[in-house]
Amino acid sequence: MPTTYLEFEKSFVELDKRLETLRQITIHSEEEQTECDALEAQCRQQEADLYSALSPWQRVQLSRHTDRPYTLDYIEQLCSEFVELHGDRVFGDDPAIVGGLARFRGRPVVVVGHQRGRTTAEKVRRNFGMPRPEGYRKALRLFHMAERFRRPVLAFIDTQGAYPGIDAEERGQAEAIARNIREMSRLRTPIIVVVIGEGGSGGALALGVGDRVLMQENACYSVITPEGCAAILYGERTPERVAWAADALKVTATDLLALQVIDAIIPEPPGGAHRHPEETFPLVGEAIAQQLDALLQLSTDELLAQRYTKFRRMGEAVIVAPTEDPRAEIASA
């Protein structure tokens, strides 16, 4: 049962409570069993109706839901023998990014991802999943290790963005992000990126350059938060403006697939990953396994050439090469 309900999920509060009570009864009477089945069916139907027709802003809110599985949950459920590694060997260890060695379906891999917290103390410790430069530099260290030992990289994206603070700027936030992007783009080992929550701007992209970029149905990915966009363009963060920005920025998985920024959408169970994490893990695991099998067929040179082409083509649709000088049009106007 979820711990928090978003505004548009309120219709589930009573339903979930009643179901939970019924489920706790070990031996059902025939009557109770019938009620339980009926409620279960009603719940599933309601989920199918509600979650298939969400607005972009509602999806952004879902992508931030604290009941959604986080990076460490995926690592725990999809991998075995996880050994978490710490520190960038320069300054410190950033708990907003986790990573290490693990085995995915028997194969040794390097896993890296943004990590948010659930409890208040944990949220603060992990800085709400907003990394500082040492987090990106730890990730880079692990990427290079993956390359040296020929391990594929699994990267999980889940951040509102890189931390905008004095210390982060002093230690070169921009440099840390830029370097990660460049190094990932040329890393000589397969990289699979999964956007599991919020993909927030450069702070997300710094773990997000890969051979395959997958995105969960209720995840989002954007150049700026809808709140930030509304504030810049309209000077206000009213619910209407923020909802408008979420729509205008095209941040949902469906949008990103249409823009050819991601390779595939990983479906979530009706009701979403936050309501049914146990049904979510195998879907993500299967999607990663499929892509990994395909990537392992390629030589390293093929891999890098395809990765280059993939990102090289981004934004192609926006580029117009007119036969006439566009400045002529300015002059005649």
Added chain:
Amino acid sequence: MAAREWRRVQEESENIWVKCSGCQEILFRKDAERRLFVCPKCNTHMRLTVDQRLLMIVDRGSFVERDAVLSSADALGFRDRKPYTARLAEARGKTGRAEAVVCGVATILDQPVALGIFDFAFLGGSMGSVVGEKLTRVVEHAIDAQLPVVFFAASGGARMQEGVLSLMQMAKVSMALGRLREVGLPYLCVMTDPTTGGVAASLGMLGDIHIAEPQALIGFAGPRVIEQTIREKLPPGFQRAEFLVEHGMVDLVVERKDLRRTLGQVLSLLRDSVQ
């Protein structure tokens, strides 16, 4: 012909006075030009147009522009107070350029280079798909023609109106610069005021050598966003060029009058064949 007419219109509308963006001192345009738009009172390095930058950096007549006509379409159908298409048209009218970066090849003190110069007057120098494409193409040309790359950054970051596609330009350009690096060609980045957001966090900070103009604002997060996050006033000089040198992110702060000579010197030290 049409383009020439447009330039005349621009010249007529230009004021004979220039106001310093730092101390508000009023200067004669002719004097300001002679001083390379550096304020004699407070040393503010005012923002330049691409033409002014070319004039003071490259050898006369050596610049050949590439991909001048590439321009943006509105992939997202983005419309806030104004449609994105109208904002683009306005920026084109204001700058006489099709997009926010001008790329090409030139020589600097006889050193051939591939160049990219941001135009801050064009939608804040924001990097959309065309800016990313032009920069990537000029880096790819540099790889083919064995040229060093010099970029002059002046940008607030990614272009919001192109959404996540503009974010991906950071990857596109960085990837090309990664290849340039692998083939052993130098890349120099000159950060001018301002170099922030997605431009700082990609091509800005990927140079073999980082040069900044005095007092230029350089950083990832904008000062206002930081102040809102930490709920504190920022210390004076924070995120300015000199601060970045102090923190090891920039090699040199170079006065505008010395910039051409410094670039020529660095290029020859990196590129001259050993006798």
